[in-house]
Amino acid sequence: MITSERMAAVDRNAAAVGVPRKQLMESSGNAVARAVRESADAGASVAVVAGRGNNGGDAFVAARFLGEYDVTVHLLGRPETITTDISRENWDALQQAEIPTEVVKDSAALNLGDPDVVVDAVLGTGVSGAPREPEATAIEAINDADAMVVAVDVPSGMDVDTGETPGVAVEADRVVTFHDTKPALADRENVTVADIGIPEAAELFVGPGDLQQLERDPHAHKGDFGRVLVVGGGPYTGAPALSAQAALRAGADLAYLAVPDSIAETVQGYSENLIVDSYAGKRLLPEHVDEILERAANVDVVVLGPGLGDADETLAAVRQFLAAYDGRAVVDADGLEVVPEVETDADLVCTPHQGELRKMGGRVDEDWRERAEAVESFAADLGQTVLVKGAYDVISDGETTRVNRTGNPGMTVGGTGDVLAGATAAMFSALDAVPAASVGAYANGAAGDRVVDEHGYGLLATDLLDALPAALWGGADD
DSSP: OOOHHHHHHHHHHHHHHHHHHHHHHHHHHHHHHHHHHHSTTOOOOEEEEEEESHHHOOOOOOOHTTSEEEEEEEEEGGGOSSSSHHHHHHHHHHHHHHHHEESSSSSGGOOOOOOSSSEEEOOTOOOSSSTTTTTTHHHHHHHHHSSSEEESOOOOOOOTTTTTOOSSSOOOOOEEEEEOOOOOTOOOOOOOOOOOOOOOOOHHOOGGGGGGGOOTTOOOTTTTTEEEEEEEEEEHHHHHHHHHHHHHTTTEEEEEEEETTTTTHHTTTTTTTTEEEOOOOSSOOOOGGHHHHHHHSSEEEEEOOOOOOOOOOHHHHHHHHHHOOOSSSEOGGGGGGGGGOOOOOEEEEEEBBHHHHHHTTTTSSSSHHHHHHHHHHHHHHTTTTEEEEESSSSEEESSSSEEEEOOOGGGGGGTHHHHHHHHHHHTHHHHHHHHHHHHHHHHHHHHHHHHHHHOOOOOOOHHHHHHHHHHSSSSOOO
């Protein structure tokens, strides 16, 4: 089963792995035509009612495959307002093939005649809310027709994720949906799930389609996109600063650092954008935990681990924090080894490299497919989301598993994992754990690829900071 948002991401990811939407549209239209042929004999009259999006484009293709039928395509709106290039190309193909078409500029003028079959391609899966005009009148006309109604992907007017119909909706006799069942269609009869050639890679590998989750409300306010607290430092100063700066570069609104006061001035010196709120001492200790928990209650995500070191008292403090914390956290570096020992109500993303995974009790493997299976099993036992860093990053919560292929050998330099932890925390402020870890890994690797493309190997972790925004929002299809 797949939601409309996830389906849109998979469509885009398919293009990134070499199967463009144009090719998918050809397969989708063929599947719709096949359903029409199964519903009516050759020579029957078919009225195709099409909107101006890709749903309509699927129907334009279907009309070309129905040469043995009496087909008329009714376009709701002017051809020049068709919203995508591939749909427009398929509309033009109808004109060149001299397949009968009608442009419906006034919904009152829509006349379907007396068809044997109506193909409903008015609204697609990406549309929500009550249908407007001319779509509402077109839906009513479809329902009034004494014909078999075949809906393309989803009956127009139905929310494909919830099944709600806030306004008028098509009463379809048959639905041809693509790639996988949609939530609203799961218990519905007469639904055909058509394989349109989307490869498994489009769902497994993180790609540019996953970045579509990052769209922002233009009316948002400060803090709407995340407050991140980095708990780190003591033996090291650069690691927590890298994580906090990465969180900001990846879209978090505010980044706080809880570090020992012995290093606070140094950490603050890395960037004026950081909010450093220190605690007494030279390293994290159990007596600091209550204070850290109070700060954690005021943010969306905690990054726990960068630069903390592995002193026994510090690891005891990490255990104590996790046992009491019930929010979201990205656990990295030295904090990782205690996670399997602790019962926590927190929602964690753990970001080990393979050596750290081994210390946690997980199994490592050089083959990424074998590693993916092992990580999935380990995450299921752990009850948390795990992002295992490598040439291919593997992300799993024990049920959903993704693989990220961005990144390069230059990223073996120290500090890139700290950048990943901060970027993932920014994503975790707005997304669930697996999507957050997936996009965080993709962005971190894509930033590294941009740096290497421009400067060659010898990159520094700090180079990734400036490249993160472009990896996330600029040139996402590069």
